[in-house]
Amino acid sequence: MSGWFEHLDAGKWAEIGTATLDTLLMLGGSLPLTILIGLPLGICLFLTGPRGLHAKPALYGVLALLVNLLRSVPFIILMIVLIPVTLAAMGTSLGVRGAILPLVIGAAPFYARLVETALREVDRGVIEASLAMGARTRQIVWRVLLPEARPGLIAGATVTTVALIGFTAMGGAIGSGGLGDLAYRDGYLRSHTDVAVVTVVLLLVLVQALQMVGDRLVARFTRR
C-alpha cells in the first residue's frame, strides 16, 4: 500500500529544497541578462521599425527575422542545438551554469518584442513634442520612451519571467536541475505523484508571487 506522501522523506525534501534553489538561481542568472539584451534589442526594433525615429527597413528586417527565428524554435530544440556553444562559453552544458545561456537566448528575443510593443504604445505626440524641444534620440530614449513605457516594460518583464520558469522546467531534459527537472524525473519517469504535486505547487507559488509583484509595480508606475 503506497500512501500519498510515501516518497517525501527528509532526503527528498532536501532534494526539493536544492531544486527550488536551482530554479531561483537559473531565474536570477538569466533574467538580468535577458533584460540587458532584450531591452536594447527592443529599442532598436522600435527605432528602426516602420514610422520609427530612425526607420531603416533593411536593418529592421534583419533584426526582426533573427528575433522571429529564435522565437519560433521550440526551447527544447534550442537548448540541444546550443549545447556546443554553452560548453565552449560556460565550460559545462549541465546544471545551473549550463542552463543560463540557452535561457537567455530563448527569452531575450521574446522580451525584445514585448519592449517594441510597449514603446509603440507611447503617444506619438509626446515624442513629437520632445523632438520639437530639440531632444536627441538618446535623450528621447532615456528621458521619454523608457519612463513613459515603464508600466508596459515591467508587465513585459513579468511575462518574460514566467516564460523563463517554463523554460527552466524543460531544462530537465538536458540535466540542468531545478524544480521542473525534479518533476520530470521523479514525477513522470518514476511516477512519484507526491513529488510531482509538491514541485508543481512550488512552481505555482513562484509564478503567483512574481505576477503579484509585477502587477503591483505596474500599478505603481501607471499615471494615466
Added chain:
Amino acid sequence: MIEFQQIEKRYRTAAGDVVALHPLDLAIPAGQVFGIIGQSGAGKSTLLRLINGLERPSSGRVLVDGTDVAALDGAGLRGLRQRIGMIFQHFNLFSARTVAGNIAFPLELAALPAARIRARVDELLERVGLTAQRDKYPAQLSGGQKQRVGIARALATEPGLLLCDEATSALDPQTTASVLDLLSGINRDLGLSIVLITHEMDVIRRICDAVAVLDQGRLVETGPVTEVFLHPRHPTTRRFVAEADHDETGEATRVRYSDIRGRILRLTFLGESTFRPVLGRVARDTGIDFTILSGRIEHIRETPYGQLTVALQGGNADAAQAAFADAGVHVEEIRA
C-alpha cells in the same frame, strides 16, 4: 521674422502624392501674434511644422531670422528648436512626469544645473498660475491646466517664437478665453512672437494682429486682422467671419430687411472712431432719419470696432453716405 519662399509640400503615400501646400510666399513679422486659419486638411499644421523643421519642404525655402531651416545640420536644427517653443491641441505632456517635471524637461535637455532649473520652473509655474499643482501628474489636471503646463514648458528656454497648433481646440469656450488671454499677455510682456493655427475666426479676432487664410493648400488671403476680419474678400474668409458673427449676435437679432423702407447701409467703425458721435452729427447735417437694424461693438485684439446696420429715410442719403466716409467710417451699401 519667418519667411516662406515658394514653399511647397507633397506627402508621398501609397495612393500617390498628396499636395498639402501649393507653392506659396508668406512673411511673418517678429513680435506679432500671427494667425493661420483654415479648414481641416487645409495644410495649417504642415505650414507650422515647416518652421521648426518637423517637416521638410518638397521645394522652396523657409527662413527663420534669415536662417534656412533645411540647410541646418542635426545640431543646428536642435539649437533652432530650443529657441522655438511649441504647444499642441492634445497638450502632449509627459504622463510619467509631474507638472514641474514636464516644465523642467527642456531645461534638462539644455543641461542646466538643478538649482537653476528649480528656480526657473517656480517662476514659470507662477506665470501660468499652477504653483499649487506642481507635484501633480498630467492625468490629474483639467484641459485648461494641461495647456498651461504646455505653455510653461514651451516657454522654459525663453524662446523668441511660440508655435501653437490648435492650442485651444480641445477646450471649452471659457477655458479657451483664459488660455488666449495668457498667450496674449505673454506676447505683450515678453515680446514673444506667436504663430498660431486655428479653424475658429473668434480665436483670430481675440488675439491675433495679422492673419493668413489657407484653403486647400493655397494661401487665399492675408493681412491685418482688422482688415481681413471686417472686410473679408475671399469666400472662405467670408465663411469664417460669418461663423464668428453667428456666434455673437445670433439670428434672432437680425431683422428681415424686406420689411424695412429706405437705403440700408452697414457702417464699420474702427479704433477711435468707434466711440465718436458720428451718427447723430451726420443725421443733423444731412437731414436724414435712421433706424438701427442691428449693431454691436467688439474688440479685435485690443482695437475696438463697431458694426451698425442702419436704414436711412428722408433727407439726402447720398450726402449722408459721403459724410460717413469722410468721418473715417467704412460704408457698405446693403440695399440701395
